Amino acid sequence: MPPKPPGSRTERRVARTKAAIEDAFVQLVLERGYDRVAVEDIADRADLARATFYAHYPNKEAVLFSVSNRLVEDLMERISYRDGPWNAVRH
Numbered sequence: 615m616p617p618k619p620p621g622s623r624t625e626r627r628v629a630r631t632k633a634a635i636e637d638a639f640v641q642l643v644l645e646r647g648y649d650r651v652a653v654e655d656i657a658d659r660a661d662l663a664r665a666t667f668y669a670h671y672p673n674k675e676a677v678l679f680s681v682s683n684r685l686v687e688d689l690m691e692r693i694s695y696r697d698g699p700w701n702a703v704r705h
Contacts, residue, residue, distance in 0.1 A: 619664040632670055639677045648678070
């Protein structure tokens with residue numbers, strides 16, 4: 615099967631589902647703490663089935679890494695606008 619074109623309906627749906635999972639994860643961690651959040655809690659908060667969660671992430675640690683990577687990328691993008699990323703990090 616050929617790859618879907620960028621911005622296809624499938625890609626947009628996947629992006630929305632992942633965003634819902636990550637948003638639910640962040641909310642729950644802020645409310646309860648990481649250790650007290652289960653995959654079932656995340657799926658319930660995101661209003662989707664656990665099977666859908668597992669179709670996108672193997673476990674809650676993968677969601678944590680995804681959210682962390684997104685935050686680091688955002689930080690690096692913000693830093694890069696000031697005299698280059700390494701100059702800003704050193705200060």
